[in-house]
Amino acid sequence: GAGVSQSPSNKVTEKGKDVELRCDPISGHTALYWYRQSLGQGLEFLIYFQGNSAPDKSGLPSDRFSAERTGGSVSTLTIQRTQQEDSAVYLCASSVYRGGQPQHFGDGTRLSIL
Amino acid sequence: DQQVKQNSPSLSVQEGRISILNCDYTNSMFDYFLWYKKYPAEGPTFLISISSIKDKNEDGRFTVFLNKSAKHLSLHIVPSQPGDSAVYFCAASDGTSYGKLTFGQGTILTVHP
Numbered sequence: 001g002a003g004v005s006q007s008p009s010n011k012v013t014e015k016g017k018d019v020e021l022r023c024d025p026i027s028g029h030t031a032l033y034w035y036r037q038s039l040g041q042g043l044e045f046l047i048y049f050q051g052n053s054a055p056d057k058s059g060l061p062s063d064r065f066s067a068e069r070t071g072g073s074v075s076t077l078t079i080q081r082t083q084q085e086d087s088a089v090y091l092c093a094s095s096v097y098r099g100g101q102p103q104h105f106g107d108g109t110r111l112s113i114l
Numbered sequence: 115d116q117q118v119k120q121n122s123p124s125l126s127v128q129e130g131r132i133s134i135l136n137c138d139y140t141n142s143m144f145d146y147f148l149w150y151k152k153y154p155a156e157g158p159t160f161l162i163s164i165s166s167i168k169d170k171n172e173d174g175r176f177t178v179f180l181n182k183s184a185k186h187l188s189l190h191i192v193p194s195q196p197g198d199s200a201v202y203f204c205a206a207s208d209g210t211s212y213g214k215l216t217f218g219q220g221t222i223l224t225v226h227p
Binding site (some may be wrong): 059101103110 | 118120146148150155156157158159160163171203205207209211212213214215216217219220
């Protein structure tokens with residue numbers, strides 16, 4: 001497809017389980033961002049990738065969160081030992097180059113921790 | 115520390131009238147501002163942007179105004195249409211942070227027929 005694709009669209013899991021969220025950016029976009037939106041809040045930056053490297057991980061809330069990007073394309077956000085406060089919509093965005101705007105967003109993964 | 119604030123959680127407007135959504139920021143390093151529109155269960159969609167070297171940018175029914183001295187920007191929608199009903203987010207970036215966006219909390223716009 002032409003847009004940013006995220007999977008799964010919804011994920012329900014039990015507290016303490018690990019989850020993986022996937023993002024497939026727009027073809028040719030070198031910059032990739034992860035954000036999350038908690039209930040009633042704005043979007044909060046998590047991590048930025050340029051190619052396969054992550055020069056800015058400053059938004060990751062704890063060491064339970066990690067992300068990688070391979071082949072300069074698909075990215076995976078992993079949350080280990082999930083907690084209820086991890087419940088949120090996780091959004092991925094891509095842009096043509098570093099710092100390029102606008103960023104184009106996927107529809108997100110709604111994560112619910114029971 | 116909320117660097118981008120949208121102080122109105124909601125706004126209700128009659129179809130055909132003007133909608134004005136407001137946004138304030140505190141970080142003087144921000145040099146690029148964007149408005150996104152979001153429908154339920156969808157990702158944000160880019161609407162319009164403005165660089166800090168300008169004070170106005172227009173695209174069809176949408177105009178964004180930037181007042182740097184007041185650290186304030188606004189989005190005007192004229193005329194408003196029922197299909198404009200959505201959550202609107204203001205976002206900002208600075209040239210030193212790889213383009214990452216700082217978002218406001220959003221304003222729910224409802225346009226009544």
